[in-house]
Amino acid sequence: MECKAWIKKSVRGGPAGQEVLSAGGGGDIESRRADFALALGATALLALFVGLRFDYFYDLNDDVLMKDILSGAYTGTPEGRNIQMLWGISFPLSLLYRMAGTLPWYGLFLCACHYGCFFLIVRRSLSFAQTLRGKALLGVVEGMLFGGLFLSHLVFAQYTLTCTLLGAAAAFLFYTTDIRLGSREFIRRNIPAALLVVLAYLIRTEMLLLVLPMICVAGVAKWGSEERIFTGDHAVKYFSVIGLILLGILLGEVSHRIACGSREWRRFTEFFNNRTELYDFQQPPAYEEHTEFYESIGLSESEKELFDNYNFGMDEEIDEVMVGKIARYAAENKSAGVPFGELLVKNLRAYAYRFTHGPGTGADFPWNYGVILGYLLALLAGIFSGGRDENARRAPDHGAKRPLQAGKPGEKAAGGRGKYLGNAFAVLWKLALLFGVRTGLWMFILMRGRDPERITHSLYLMELVILTALLLTQWQRIGTALCRRLTAGICLALFGALSLAVWPGSLTGVLREQERREAVNAPYQELYGYLAREAGRDNFYLIDVYSTVSYSEKMFADVDNSLDNYDIMGGWACKSPLQRKKLSRFGIDSMEQALREREDVFFVRKTDQDMEWLPAYYEGHGTPVEICRVDTVAEMFEIYAVRDRTL
DSSP, X not given: OHHHHHHHHHHOOSSTTOXXXXXXXXXXXXXXXXXXXXXXXXXXXXXXXXHHHSOOEESSHHHHHHHHHHHTTTTSSOOSOOSSSOHHHHHHHHHHHHHSTTSOHHHHHHHHHHHHHHHHHHHHHHTTXXXXXXXXXXXXXXXXXXXXXXXXHHHEEOHHHHHHHHHHHHHHHHHTSOTTSOHHHHHHHTHHHHHHHHHHHHHOHHHHHHHHHHHHHHHHHHHHXXXXXXOHHHHHHHHHHHHHHHHHHHXXXXXXHHHTOSHHHHHHHHHHHHHHIIIIIOOOXXXXXXHHHHHHTTOOHHHHHHHHHTOGGGOTTOOHHHHHHHHHHHXXXXXXXXXXXXXXXXXXXXXXXXXHOOTTSOTTTTHHHHHHHHHHHHHHHHHTBOSSOTTOSOOSSTTOOOOOOOOOTTOOOTTHHHHHHHHHHHXXXXXXXXXXXHHHHHHHHHHHTOOOHHHHHHHHHHHHHHHHHHHHHHHHTBSOHHHHHHHHHHHHHHHHHHHHXXXXXXXXXXXXXXHHHHHHHHHHHHHHHHHHHHXXXXXXXXXXXXXTTTOOOBSSSSOOOSOOSEEESSSTTTTSHHHHHHHHHTTOSOHHHHHHHOTTEEEEEETTSOOTHHHHHHXXXXXXXXXXXXXXXXXXXXXXEEEETTO
């Protein structure tokens, strides 16, 4: 009872029971403490529900390999150069593994980012409402909406979504910062937002750059909300925040280039970039139709097969130059295919369909409905707001701000219809700018032919969070208490209804996906247990790439960061200094040579994967081999010994 009384006392403001709004992050110390406690409680409840109801998984084998590199399971030593992330975040994570190698630091880091961003967004949102009822309703709706939409990504974590969530939280904090603050205090308040953007850049550079235009929209819209836009004070205010972000990104990029500045790492970086372009955005052309090209670069048909099944680690002659030539040739052939105009029209239709259609459209629903609702409600709040913030003028003292004049209850707005039209325009240009940028980003990914769920959901997430920030700030400027209450009721009711509609399907979907992963993982766990037992005999195993893609490891169950005695024969770490270090730990200079000459090196494949390419490859290199099956694991995996018939 004492705690409840303290919260009530902390959050009341103005006339008793009246829901008024603070200017995003303002309020007295007691109110801020209440916001902190309520946001922390909401975050804890969500984390407890997810943790008790589900197991946490690494969504893709990319995250599993990143974890293995950081923890030392890949090379035997925790590595600070994680390939996918920049050194500025990989190195600190590797230090944690060096200090306590048995803990699942990478999984803890991803979860901390997810729940930490949720906490920051909810805490800032609560600062707008000053009644206990308003805070409680707002916290519940935001928690339900975030949990319903993001549940699968909380359970099946992927660092691409982590990056976007960090960037979205930064945009939200920046846009909802009290616009009346003096430049010094405004900059100080936005240091956390700048750090979040820099952290997102370090985690997944490409994804942060993709959503950066939306973050810039938030910046332009914020600056455009000032009463006087082009002033020296405002230039200091906004360019200083931009400068902090750019400085952090510059330091992260420079430190990474220094850490990966050796010739070996530079060559691998070129190989990695060319491989990404080839597999993610192009396709290796068929050998039969492009024989002349492949012969010109010295690639035989059996070697080309390694590109098709991803096992290119077998061939030492496949390097960054060859992969670059194939990627450029594939791009030229692709551009000569479907005319640009026809492709543009096709993708515009797909874009419009995905944005407007409901259940049955795949992974876009219900994200698209949430975004559409965000646009409509932000416009509604804007129409009834005061247009430009009459209190946007900076107070003379650093950190000082003028009181927010929300208007008197029942006061009739001057100007009638013209006032509402002006209000609508004041928010409409911001929404139009955001929609235009989102359209450009969507067309970019659709035209490139690569739109996996982790990218499309990232775009929806960023857009929805920015729309929420716009909605709150527009709501803040509504002139009368009655209009504020009506608008708040409409917004909470509609978003609440959406979250209630989302939860059953989201919950069922995640449960089914967890059950599916449990079933799929069972034979893999037998395989990896078998390989671990064989480590005592100093055996090493080379695994066919496509035989491993279905496995998704749990974050916090059966954590084992000891050195693995196996590696896949391709993948994004292939031909890296890290892979060479790993193989050297087992005395292997070349996969191709070790597999046919050494009696303690074996080949592993899933029974449904073709292996005719393996003897064909050796035959093409003039070293015919004899392949013998030596064991079967879980009735799904086969272990083979490969022996040189000429020896």
